[in-house]
Amino acid sequence: MGKKQIVIVSQVDEIHADEIILQLNAMGHEPIRLNSDDIPTALMASLSLENHTAGWAGSMTILTNGRRIDVEAIRSIWWWRPGAFRLPADLSVQEREFARDEIEHMFQGIxxxxxxxxxxxxxxxxxxxxxxxxxxxATRLGFDIPRSLMTMNPDAARSFCESCVGKRALYKVLSDPFLAATTVAEKYPEHMPEYGVASTTLITSADFSMLDGVRNAPCLFQEYLPRVLDIRVTVIGDDLFAAEIHSQDHEETKIDWRYSDANIVYRKIALPAEVAERCMALVRHYNLHYCTLDLFLTPDGRYVFTEASPYGQFLFVEERVPELRMTEALANYLARGAQD
Structure with a gap:
């Protein structure tokens, strides 16, 4: 059986998956989308393994559209933000947890x-x-980073913030900026989560008295550094796309540009060769084939690394900078992986 299938593992309403499928269809491919929402109620899977064979054989059929994934025919998979499984509503809490663990074990093994x-x-x-x-x-690869502290100690947090230039630091969440609302909704449907977003927050001396809350969960603090602009880097295979984000033009986006409706200017940017190579080296270090990185440029010309995201979004950048043809690049990369 020839390995020709391009599989996209995602979830319902994921617009990036929608766009990549449209692009692949336009290129003459027929990708198969497997949504985590379809597992197990809208998926029939049966796989077998025999002695002295090369691997598992069998298929997964998506019952809502009849599309079939033959595991022996998969050549490339785009793993893009799959969510929780949609389990039958009549299961007890214990049955639900057991079913979730069994599904997770089977699929992670496959x-x-x-x-x-x-x-x-x-x-x-x-x-x-x-x-x-x-x-x-990042710092081992030669990037500048802000001085950083992760702590559950309020005194350590106050001491760190006091030591920052101008006694100004940034607080960032380590995990989910949406404060686990999606997880609560998925695992505990009987509870209504509180929806909100924890953007990067500027901490000054006026806020030091509130740092006792650090005791409840680990917090990440970083020294505030002035910036000229932010930079979003997207790596797809061996290709790098970079856009400068003029976040400092608006008061509400100077600390965190990600969740604002402000009309921020985006432009394509050519990174210095050594900065681009550091970005590529960080992505390769983790054996990733897709990743976004957030940097910023300081007034004295330093490119400072803040974070990387294997699930970083790219469509909002491409919409503002159409010459960064990332949808096409990612579709081509998946298609190349699907060739014999």
């Missing part, structure tokens, strides 16, 4: 066993998601 082209493998994505390691690897 993903680990598949000899296909990944963009990117879920285990590599998971490892690359830890901010503590990102910052360490």
């Amino acid at each position: 993903w680990a066993a598949l000899p296909c082209h990944w963009v990117s493998h879920p285990e590599h994505i998971r490892r690359a998601s830890w901010k503590a390691d990102q910052l360490l690897q």
